[in-house]
Amino acid sequence: MTHSAKCPICGQPSATAYRPFCSRRCADVDLGRWFGGTYRIPGEQLPDAESEKAEINDKT
Template sequence: MKCPICGKPAAERYRPFCSRRCADVDLARWFRGDYRIPAEPVPDSDDKE
């Protein structure tokens, strides 16, 4: 299995990443909101009345 961040072989300790650094890069991407599923905004329930 390759590291999804840099492509090096994954290390058992940090799987699926190769190192702590790549794991932290991925975590930072989650915190910034880089991983999102595009969707339409949900209307407020007050608007339906």
């Protein structure tokens, strides 16, 4: 008995060509989530660019 891996997006059996996904669509959905910032690693918040510019201008 073999257990096929399931697509992390839709739960269908994964396809070898798109592993671990079942299709190009699900692979693209996952990529879009990465680009959109849905997947994040918790950490210390970085200062935004405008506050960094203000600090630089204050020092000069």
